[in-house]
Amino acid sequence: MLFEINAPKCVSCLACVRVCPAGAVAVDGAAVSIVDGAGIRCGMCVPACPHGAIDSVGDLAAATALAARGTAVVILTVEAAAHFYPHAPEQVINACYQAGFRAVHHGVLGDELVAEEYVKLWADPDWGTLIRSTCPVIVETIRHEYPELVPYLAPVKTPIAAEAQYLKRMYGPDVPLVYAGVCLTDGVEDVDAAITFDELGRLLTARGVTVQEQSLFFERIPEERRRHLRTACGVPLAVLQGVRHARRGCRRFRGAHPHGPQGRRSGIRAGGRWRICGQAAVPSPKRHALNPPALLLVEDDPN
Numbered sequence: 257m258l259f260e261i262n263a264p265k266c267v268s269c270l271a272c273v274r275v276c277p278a279g280a281v282a283v284d285g286a287a288v289s290i291v292d293g294a295g296i297r298c299g300m301c302v303p304a305c306p307h308g309a310i311d312s313v314g315d316l317a318a319a320t321a322l323a324a325r326g327t328a329v330v331i332l333t334v335e336a337a338a339h340f341y342p343h344a345p346e347q348v349i350n351a352c353y354q355a356g357f358r359a360v361h362h363g364v365l366g367d368e369l370v371a372e373e374y375v376k377l378w379a380d381p382d383w384g385t386l387i388r389s390t391c392p393v394i395v396e397t398i399r400h401e402y403p404e405l406v407p408y409l410a411p412v413k414t415p416i417a418a419e420a421q422y423l424k425r426m427y428g429p430d431v432p433l434v435y436a437g438v439c440l441t442d443g444v445e446d447v448d449a450a451i452t453f454d455e456l457g458r459l460l461t462a463r464g465v466t467v468q469e470q471s472l473f474f475e476r477i478p479e480e481r482r483r484h485l486r487t488a489c490g491v492p493l494a495v496l497q498g499v500r501h502a503r504r505g506c507r508r509f510r511g512a513h514p515h516g517p518q519g520r521r522s523g524i525r526a527g528g529r530w531r532i533c534g535q536a537a538v539p540s541p542k543r544h545a546l547n548p549p550a551l552l553l554v555e556d557d558p559n
């Protein structure tokens with residue numbers, strides 16, 4: 257993603273100059289521009305501009321083409337719920353399916369995978385002081401501005417890179433990946449296109465899809481049911497209506513293990529029955545929860 261100044265909106269107030277930690281804003285008379293190679297792409301200039309003259313620019317054309325092919329997987333980060341409000345998360349996900357994406361993930365698998373690596377690092381007494389590398393902006397800042405701190409950077413990939421690698425292992429090395437979110441994705445070789453939420457909205461429009469016209473319930477079983485703990489039980493309405501063992505306000509699904517991690521969180525009782533009351537969750541696929549693909553999350557050369 258890049259940051260560009262919208263010249264017609266810019267009044268040369270220099271608010272962006274004052275907040276840029278990298279000094280990447282160039283001023284030539286009344287003309288203000290961002291020197292891309294000099295910045296760390298932290299995005300601090302965007303909210304600082306009182307005139308909304310700084311735009312985040314992603315790979316919209318590439319993402320639209322990938323969605324049209326019908327083979328791409330989109331990583332839709334959790335901030336999408338706030339951006340598309342008051343539309344429900346289910347509507348946004350259904351819209352992504354309608355636009356042509358074969359699968360929708362939520363940018364949290366990478367967090368979980370990376371967290372596991374940090375637990376291993378913390379158990380190593382030889383590390384001592386450790387700077388986490390989960391934020392790519394921090395990593396770039398240290399590498400360019402404070403090289404003496406590089407040895408203290410955790411040798412772990414960013415969550416975006418970890419999730420992209422995970423999905424490549426899951427769907428195959430040739431699957432196109434589109435990232436829609438607010439975080440920097442530069443250097444993530446497995447991501448084929450990165451777009452902002454505004455650009456995702458334009459992509460949906462270009463594909464003839466309207467979010468508000470989508471169903472409030474999932475029209476297909478989502479890939480990441482674990483992350484829908486508070487929305488319609490994480491399954492399509494037709495599935496809920498077809499359950500035999502049901503009563504008002506409470507439905508039961510047989511076959512869920514009561515002692516699994518989600519079972520403990522949702523208060524499942526023993527007996528092999530998954531109890532759903534109100535808006536709890538259904539069991540997630542074993543391939544996600546129990547048998548993730550083998551990953552190499554540690555960077556080859558952190559320095």
